[in-house]
Amino acid sequence: MEKFTRLTAAACPLDAANLNTDQILPARYLKWPRSAGLGKVLFQDLRFDPEGRERADFPLNKPAWREARIIVGGRNFGCGSSREAAVYALYDYGVRCVIAPSFGDIFFGNSIQNGLLPAIVEDKTAAEIIATLQSASDLPVTVDLEQQTILCGNRSYTFEIDPSCRLRLLNGWDDIALTESFRDMIAAFKKEDATRRPWVKPVLTG
Amino acid sequence: MAQKQTLFDKLWSAHAIARREDGESLLWVDRHYVHEGSFHAFGKVAERHVAVAEPDLTFAVADHYVPTRGPRKNIANPEIARMVRQLEDNTAIHHIRLFGLGDPRQGIVHVVGPEQGLTLPGLLIVCGDSHTSTHGALGAYAFGIGASEVAHVLMTQTIWQRKPKRMRITVGGQVTPGVAAKDIVLAIIAKITADGATGHAIEFAGSAIGALSIEGRLTLCNMSIEAGARCGMIAPDAKTFEYIRGRPFAPKGAAFDQAAETWSKLMSDDGAEFDREVQLDGGEITPIVTWGTSPQHASPVAASVPDPEKEPDPARANDLRDALNYMGLCAGTKLTDIPIDRVFIGSCTNARIEDLRAAAAVLAGRVSKVPGLVSPGSSAVKRQAEQEGLDRIFREAGLEWGESGCSMCVGINGDIVAPGERCASTTNRNFRGRQGPGARTHLMSPAMVAAAAVTGHLADVRPLLAGRKP
Numbered sequence: 001m002e003k004f005t006r007l008t009a010a011a012c013p014l015d016a017a018n019l020n021t022d023q024i025l026p027a028r029y030l031k032w033p034r035s036a037g038l039g040k041v042l043f044q045d046l047r048f049d050p051e052g053r054e055r056a057d058f059p060l061n062k063p064a065w066r067e068a069r070i071i072v073g074g075r076n077f078g079c080g081s082s083r084e085a086a087v088y089a090l091y092d093y094g095v096r097c098v099i100a101p102s103f104g105d106i107f108f109g110n111s112i113q114n115g116l117l118p119a120i121v122e123d124k125t126a127a128e129i130i131a132t133l134q135s136a137s138d139l140p141v142t143v144d145l146e147q148q149t150i151l152c153g154n155r156s157y158t159f160e161i162d163p164s165c166r167l168r169l170l171n172g173w174d175d176i177a178l179t180e181s182f183r184d185m186i187a188a189f190k191k192e193d194a195t196r197r198p199w200v201k202p203v204l205t206g
Numbered sequence: 207m208a209q210k211q212t213l214f215d216k217l218w219s220a221h222a223i224a225r226r227e228d229g230e231s232l233l234w235v236d237r238h239y240v241h242e243g244s245f246h247a248f249g250k251v252a253e254r255h256v257a258v259a260e261p262d263l264t265f266a267v268a269d270h271y272v273p274t275r276g277p278r279k280n281i282a283n284p285e286i287a288r289m290v291r292q293l294e295d296n297t298a299i300h301h302i303r304l305f306g307l308g309d310p311r312q313g314i315v316h317v318v319g320p321e322q323g324l325t326l327p328g329l330l331i332v333c334g335d336s337h338t339s340t341h342g343a344l345g346a347y348a349f350g351i352g353a354s355e356v357a358h359v360l361m362t363q364t365i366w367q368r369k370p371k372r373m374r375i376t377v378g379g380q381v382t383p384g385v386a387a388k389d390i391v392l393a394i395i396a397k398i399t400a401d402g403a404t405g406h407a408i409e410f411a412g413s414a415i416g417a418l419s420i421e422g423r424l425t426l427c428n429m430s431i432e433a434g435a436r437c438g439m440i441a442p443d444a445k446t447f448e449y450i451r452g453r454p455f456a457p458k459g460a461a462f463d464q465a466a467e468t469w470s471k472l473m474s475d476d477g478a479e480f481d482r483e484v485q486l487d488g489g490e491i492t493p494i495v496t497w498g499t500s501p502q503h504a505s506p507v508a509a510s511v512p513d514p515e516k517e518p519d520p521a522r523a524n525d526l527r528d529a530l531n532y533m534g535l536c537a538g539t540k541l542t543d544i545p546i547d548r549v550f551i552g553s554c555t556n557a558r559i560e561d562l563r564a565a566a567a568v569l570a571g572r573v574s575k576v577p578g579l580v581s582p583g584s585s586a587v588k589r590q591a592e593q594e595g596l597d598r599i600f601r602e603a604g605l606e607w608g609e610s611g612c613s614m615c616v617g618i619n620g621d622i623v624a625p626g627e628r629c630a631s632t633t634n635r636n637f638r639g640r641q642g643p644g645a646r647t648h649l650m651s652p653a654m655v656a657a658a659a660v661t662g663h664l665a666d667v668r669p670l671l672a673g674r675k676p
Binding site for chain 1: 230232245271288353401434457468500522525
């Protein structure tokens with residue numbers, strides 16, 4: 001997994017609450033393998049009309065934000081379906097950080113697993129950054145994970161991130177490798193648990 | 207004296223293998239359910255050339271992509287056929303039991319787990335699907351995970367978690383006739399909002415919850431995720447134990463008795479503390495429908511479409527305007543004046559036998575004014591419904607009687623609502639485009655969908671139940 005330390009890039013405001021994973025990646029693309037290029041169908045139904053023409057009013061279609069690597073969203077960003085492909089679509093489009101007041105729980109976890117930084121800010125911070133970008137779309141935003149700061153114009157903000165998630169992103173760590181070091185404890189738990197809760201084992205003759 | 211624990215605390219500690227200094231714990235997984243959509247995860251396992259750690263604790267079901275209205279033997283769409291075949295191949299390679307197409311136990315994973323006796327109280331259950339919260343209805347700690355985590359569970363049978371906060375939602379009193387579990391959960395989400403339970407494990411409690419059947423509890427816990435919760439759960443009781451007894455994979459004989467004794471201790475201790483408490487009066491809940499594009503956009507059916515101009519918060523006013531614009535609704539319109547184009551009865555939320563009975567009770571002897579599809583929650587539910595003659599009631603009402611799968615809830619098998627069409631649906635998400643691009647979804651209980659079908663518009667089911675056994 002690619003590390004995330006610091007990023008300065010165009011940031012696209014998406015001023016909507018509850019922007020769910022069905023919007024980020026519509027279900028009809030879930031059967032695509034990642035190699036098919038999920039980035040090109042990111043926000044498909046918000047970016048394009050049914051005939052496939054770009055919707056001019058969708059922020060990601062505006063010249064300044066077409067290559068945005070940061071998205072600034074509203075509350076509960078990524079709620080809904082657990083589809084990790086929504087994170088693949090963002091990542092493969094080029095997005096490395098989403099700034100929002102809160103995130104869907106599963107989306108948050110999926111982001112950490114894929115090197116995408118979900119930065120939690122206060123409601124008023126998100127609103128302020130969105131307003132700043134809407135009036136100065138060319139303004140780059142800097143997100144510094146080591147310092148946990150966001151720089152937008154002449155304003156600096158802090159963001160929240162769980163310390164273990166922060167470490168994972170900074171180091172590009174992978175859970176599987178980490179869990180490997182707990183192998184003995186897992187085996188011991190399994191053995192002890194089989195005595196403690198024998199009824200857990202499914203009756204495979206059923 | 208030992209510290210007083212909540213139900214969630216007890217489930218958590220029973221599965222904790224190790225705790226890291228940063229506060230994350232490694233938890234043991236008792237059941238892992240997979241489906242066609244788990245292919246990314248199997249791909250990750252293949253990349254590492256490892257075997258699935260506990261194939262006997264892993265169960266696969268074909269549900270997301272399976273056809274629910276066309277032929278199931280030779281799937282016409284090659285992409286969908288490939289998805290179903292891929293699951294067959296992956297489960298065969300790793301010796302995972304599959305309830306595939308043609309298996310009498312096939313159905314929607316969250317219906318099949320409890321039905322087969324795989325879901326039990328006290329278990330930790332994960333699945334790469336957000337509605338895994340459903341299984342909490344039996345007193346399990348169950349939650350949805352993403353593909354990387356699915357791969358991790360396949361390889362290690364464990365998962366890293368930070369302990370969520372604990373929230374208790376107490377629904378006191380008793381609901382009145384015509385009010386279903388779906389109405390309770392929509393009332394809760396309307397009250398606490400779609401991210402009101404983010405970072406929390408919900409325990410549902412109170413007399414109105416205790417009075418729910420197990421199937422009603424499954425509906426309730428199913429939609430915990432729509433309030434943003436990590437999981438939802440209900441302490442198991444005598445009703446739970448009776449539901450489980452005799453199911454195919456459940457413990458039998460002495461093993462059952464031993465299990466039931468353990469399960470009977472799975473409840474929050476008196477005086478255990480929750481991080482947040484929410485209370486509702488069950489007696490005040492009336493039949494509810496959604497009118498917007500988030501499950502929190504829900505109101506009693508007697509209400510009107512809200513007016514964004516009366517919303518003081520500008521962000522929320524914008525959200526409302528967008529939602530009404532997408533839904534093609536005007537502020538102030540009475541909800542019962544909203545005409546519908548079709549109905550859908552199905553999904554992991556509301557397609558169990560009691561749901562089908564509730565809809566059939568309204569539809570019996572009546573005709574639907576709009577087309578619609580009924581997709582039973584599992585193949586077993588389908589057989590049961592046919593034995594009871596429910597399929598005949600649906601067909602005589604003019605509805606299509608389909609096969610079991612996720613179907614028109616998510617539309618990935620091709621069963622979609624046409625652009626601009628308005629669908630009264632027993633499903634869980636009224637998101638933009640959820641049932642197909644441009645589709646407009648109104649969520650409600652199965653009986654309320656039946657009421658919408660026979661009147662052709664959103665309607666209060668209660669007058670239609672007069673003189674009938676609901």
